[in-house]
Amino acid sequence: MSLQQISSFAAGEWISPGTGARTIASAITGEAFASAGNSALDVQGMLDYARTVGGPALRKMGFHDRAKMLKALAGALGARKQELYDLSFNTGATQSDHMVDIDGGIGTMFVFASKGRREMPDGQVYLDGDVEQLSRNGTFLGQHICTPLHGVAVHINAFNFPVWGMLEKLAPTLLAGVPAIVKPATNSCYVTELAVKIMLDSGILPAGALQLVSGGLGDMLDRLGMQDVVSFTGSADTALKLRQTPAIVNNAVRFVSEQDSLNASILGPDAEPGTPEFDLFVKEVSREMTAKAGQKCTAIRRIIAPETSVQAVIEALSARLSKTLIGDPRLETTRMGALVSNGQKQDVLEKAAIIGQEAERVFGDPENFTVEGADKDKGAFLPPMLFHCPDADKAERIHDTEAFGPVSTIMGYRDLDHAINIANRGQGSLVTSVITNDAAVARGVVLGSAAYNGRIYINNRTSMKESTGHGSPLPHMVHGGPGRAGGGEEMGGVRGVKHYMQRTAIQGSPEMLSAIGGTWVPGAPEVEGPAHPFTRKFGELSIGETLHTASRTVTMDDIELFANFTGDTFYAHMDDDAAKRNPFFPGRVAHGYLLLSFAAGLFVEPNEGPVLANTGLDNLRFMKPVSAGDSIKVRLSVKKKTRRTDDYGEVRWHVTLTNQDDEMVAEYELLTMNAY
Structure with missing residues (x-):
C-alpha cells in the first residue's frame, strides 16, 4: 500500500516529504499509512516570508478586520469538519473525542473572533489600561498601548489535539496581527495538514499569514530574533531543551510553554457517598481517565479523597470504569479508543510501572482486557488503570511522574490542609478541581492552591448541569500553569492576544495620545x-x-x-x-x-x-x-x-x-x- 504523503506549506508552496521523512502508523492497526518530514525545508525562507509578506499584510488590517477573518476561517473549517472527523480516527480518537478536538478548536476561533469585535478597538492600537496623569495641569500624560510584534510565531504542538491545539494558539496570534508557522507533532500531523489546507483553500488568509511544517523544524529555532515568539505544548523535558536554544536565550525570544501537569481533583470532606457531589466526582474522574484515552494535558492524574471515603471511591470508580467499552474508535459503541501510537503505549506502561512502585493497581490489567473490533496487540490500546497509594506523604514518584494515558492514582487525606498539601506537591498544575457543596471548602482550596495552578475548577449540585468539566480549557479563561506546568498562559481572551504584542508606554500631550490611540483624551483639541x-x-x-x-x-x-x-x-x-x-x-x-x-x-x-x-x-x-x-x-x-x-x-x-x-x-x- 502506498503511503499518504503529508506535506509542509512553506513560502506559499506545498512541499512533499523528502530527506529525513518518517512513517506514521495507524493507532488502530499499528500499520504504517503515511509519511511526513523533509529535512531540506528552507526554514530561513519560511521565516523571511512570514516576516516580510505575512506580517505586513496582517498589520495593515485592524483588530476587527482580523476578527472577521477568524470568524470566516472557523466557518470554513466547520463546513468541512466531517473530513477532519474521518481522518482523525487514525489517531485513536472516538467521535466524542473529535467533538473536543475539532469542534472545540472551531468554537475557540469563534470566541476569539467575538472577543476581537467586542473587546478590542476597531483599529490597530490596543489601549492597555487608563490614561495616567503625569503632570499637574494634564498637559503631559502617559498611556500603555499594545501593538503587534514584527516577527513570526512558531507554534510547536502536541499530538493529542491536532486541531484544537493548533487553533487555540493560532486564533490569538492572527488576531494580534502576527503570522504563524505551525509545527504539529508528527504522529497526528496529517489531521493538522488537512485543517491547514481547508483554511488556505478558503482564500481568507493573506499570503504568509500561515505556514505548516509537517515533520521536524530543522534549525529554525536557531534563526529566531527578539520580535519572534515560540509557543510550545508538550513534555517538560522537550520544553527545557527548547528553552535553552542559544538564539532563544540570547535574543530574549518570548517562549510560552504548556507542559507536563500532574493535575489533581479533590473530593470535599462534605461530599460523602450518597451525595450528588460524590456521584459527580466519580463521573468527572472516570471521564478524565477515558476521554482521548487519558491523553489530555488537563486529565486528572491524582485523585484526592477523604481517608474515610477512599474505598468507596475505588469501588464506585472501578464499577464505572468497568463499563467503558474499549475498541476501534470508528464503532459507535466504543467509549475509549487507542493511544496515538504503540510508542506512546509503551511510554505509558513504563510510567505506570514507576507509579506502581509506590501504589497498588486496583483496577485495569494491561495484560488482560478486551478490545472490540480491533487487535489489541497490534493497535495502541490500553485499559483504564487505577492505582491506590496508601501514604501520599511518603510517596515521591506519584507526584512527579505523568503517565500520559488512562492512568490515575487515588490517595487519602486527613483534613483539608492535608489535601491541599498533597495537591501542591505536583509543583505546578494546569488545573486542580474541588467537588464540594461547602463554600468554605472551596475557598480554602483556592487560598491554599491557587498559587500552584493556572485554573481551579469548582463544581457541585448547583453548577453540575451546565459546567464544562475539569478537563475543558475554555478560550475565555487562561490555560496554563506555574512551575511544572510550564509557567505559560494561553487563551484567556485578550490576555492570550497580548502574548504576540509589545506593551509600550507612550508619553506626551493629550493631542498626541489621542492621535496614537484613536481615542479622544480630555485636553486634546x-x-x-x-x-x-x-x-x-x-x-x-x-x-x-x-x-x-x-x-x-x-x-x-x-x-x-x-x-x-x-x-x-x-x-x-x-x-x-x-x-x-x-x-x-x-x-x-x-x-x-x-x-x-x-x-x-x-x-x-x-x-x-x-x-x-x-x-x-x-x-x-x-x-x-x-x-x-x-x-x-x-x-x-x-x-x-x-x-x-x-x-x-x-x-x-x-x-x-x-x-x-x-x-x-x-x-x-x-x-x-x-x-x-
Missing part, C-alpha cells in the same frame, strides 16, 4: 461639527467632535419634585440640618441622577435621527455637590467609535458636567448605537 452630533451618522462623526450646551439652573422645586416622583428621599436631598452634618455636603443638594437627567435634556436632539439607542453609561463619578441655585452645563465629546455591524456602530461619548464656576461636578461616558 475639540472639533466643532457642522451640526448637532446626534443628527450625524456614525461614519460622519469625528473623534473629538464636541458639543457645548447652554446652562440650566437647578431649583429647590426641581430637587423636591424629583425626590417625590422617584421616591428617593435620602436625607441629603430633603433634610438641610442632616445634610450639613454630613462632611460631603453644604446642605440640601441635588440628586446625582437628577443632574444626569438634566444633562440629557441639555444635549439630546429629540427628533428621529441616526442615534438608535442609548445602551448605557460607564465610569460615572460625582465630584462636587450641586445646591439649589447652582447651574450646570454639559460638554459632550466623541471619545471613541467602534463599528459593530454594517448598519450601525457604537459611539462612546465623554460627558462632563460643570457648574457656574466651571468646576466639574460630574463625569461619565455615554454609549449610543448610531446608524452607519
Whole structure:
C-alpha cells in the first residue's frame, strides 16, 4: 500500500516529504499509512516570508478586520469538519473525542473572533489600561498601548489535539496581527495538514499569514530574533531543551510553554457517598481517565479523597470504569479508543510501572482486557488503570511522574490542609478541581492552591448541569500553569492576544495620545461639527467632535419634585440640618441622577435621527455637590467609535458636567448605537 504523503506549506508552496521523512502508523492497526518530514525545508525562507509578506499584510488590517477573518476561517473549517472527523480516527480518537478536538478548536476561533469585535478597538492600537496623569495641569500624560510584534510565531504542538491545539494558539496570534508557522507533532500531523489546507483553500488568509511544517523544524529555532515568539505544548523535558536554544536565550525570544501537569481533583470532606457531589466526582474522574484515552494535558492524574471515603471511591470508580467499552474508535459503541501510537503505549506502561512502585493497581490489567473490533496487540490500546497509594506523604514518584494515558492514582487525606498539601506537591498544575457543596471548602482550596495552578475548577449540585468539566480549557479563561506546568498562559481572551504584542508606554500631550490611540483624551483639541452630533451618522462623526450646551439652573422645586416622583428621599436631598452634618455636603443638594437627567435634556436632539439607542453609561463619578441655585452645563465629546455591524456602530461619548464656576461636578461616558 502506498503511503499518504503529508506535506509542509512553506513560502506559499506545498512541499512533499523528502530527506529525513518518517512513517506514521495507524493507532488502530499499528500499520504504517503515511509519511511526513523533509529535512531540506528552507526554514530561513519560511521565516523571511512570514516576516516580510505575512506580517505586513496582517498589520495593515485592524483588530476587527482580523476578527472577521477568524470568524470566516472557523466557518470554513466547520463546513468541512466531517473530513477532519474521518481522518482523525487514525489517531485513536472516538467521535466524542473529535467533538473536543475539532469542534472545540472551531468554537475557540469563534470566541476569539467575538472577543476581537467586542473587546478590542476597531483599529490597530490596543489601549492597555487608563490614561495616567503625569503632570499637574494634564498637559503631559502617559498611556500603555499594545501593538503587534514584527516577527513570526512558531507554534510547536502536541499530538493529542491536532486541531484544537493548533487553533487555540493560532486564533490569538492572527488576531494580534502576527503570522504563524505551525509545527504539529508528527504522529497526528496529517489531521493538522488537512485543517491547514481547508483554511488556505478558503482564500481568507493573506499570503504568509500561515505556514505548516509537517515533520521536524530543522534549525529554525536557531534563526529566531527578539520580535519572534515560540509557543510550545508538550513534555517538560522537550520544553527545557527548547528553552535553552542559544538564539532563544540570547535574543530574549518570548517562549510560552504548556507542559507536563500532574493535575489533581479533590473530593470535599462534605461530599460523602450518597451525595450528588460524590456521584459527580466519580463521573468527572472516570471521564478524565477515558476521554482521548487519558491523553489530555488537563486529565486528572491524582485523585484526592477523604481517608474515610477512599474505598468507596475505588469501588464506585472501578464499577464505572468497568463499563467503558474499549475498541476501534470508528464503532459507535466504543467509549475509549487507542493511544496515538504503540510508542506512546509503551511510554505509558513504563510510567505506570514507576507509579506502581509506590501504589497498588486496583483496577485495569494491561495484560488482560478486551478490545472490540480491533487487535489489541497490534493497535495502541490500553485499559483504564487505577492505582491506590496508601501514604501520599511518603510517596515521591506519584507526584512527579505523568503517565500520559488512562492512568490515575487515588490517595487519602486527613483534613483539608492535608489535601491541599498533597495537591501542591505536583509543583505546578494546569488545573486542580474541588467537588464540594461547602463554600468554605472551596475557598480554602483556592487560598491554599491557587498559587500552584493556572485554573481551579469548582463544581457541585448547583453548577453540575451546565459546567464544562475539569478537563475543558475554555478560550475565555487562561490555560496554563506555574512551575511544572510550564509557567505559560494561553487563551484567556485578550490576555492570550497580548502574548504576540509589545506593551509600550507612550508619553506626551493629550493631542498626541489621542492621535496614537484613536481615542479622544480630555485636553486634546475639540472639533466643532457642522451640526448637532446626534443628527450625524456614525461614519460622519469625528473623534473629538464636541458639543457645548447652554446652562440650566437647578431649583429647590426641581430637587423636591424629583425626590417625590422617584421616591428617593435620602436625607441629603430633603433634610438641610442632616445634610450639613454630613462632611460631603453644604446642605440640601441635588440628586446625582437628577443632574444626569438634566444633562440629557441639555444635549439630546429629540427628533428621529441616526442615534438608535442609548445602551448605557460607564465610569460615572460625582465630584462636587450641586445646591439649589447652582447651574450646570454639559460638554459632550466623541471619545471613541467602534463599528459593530454594517448598519450601525457604537459611539462612546465623554460627558462632563460643570457648574457656574466651571468646576466639574460630574463625569461619565455615554454609549449610543448610531446608524452607519
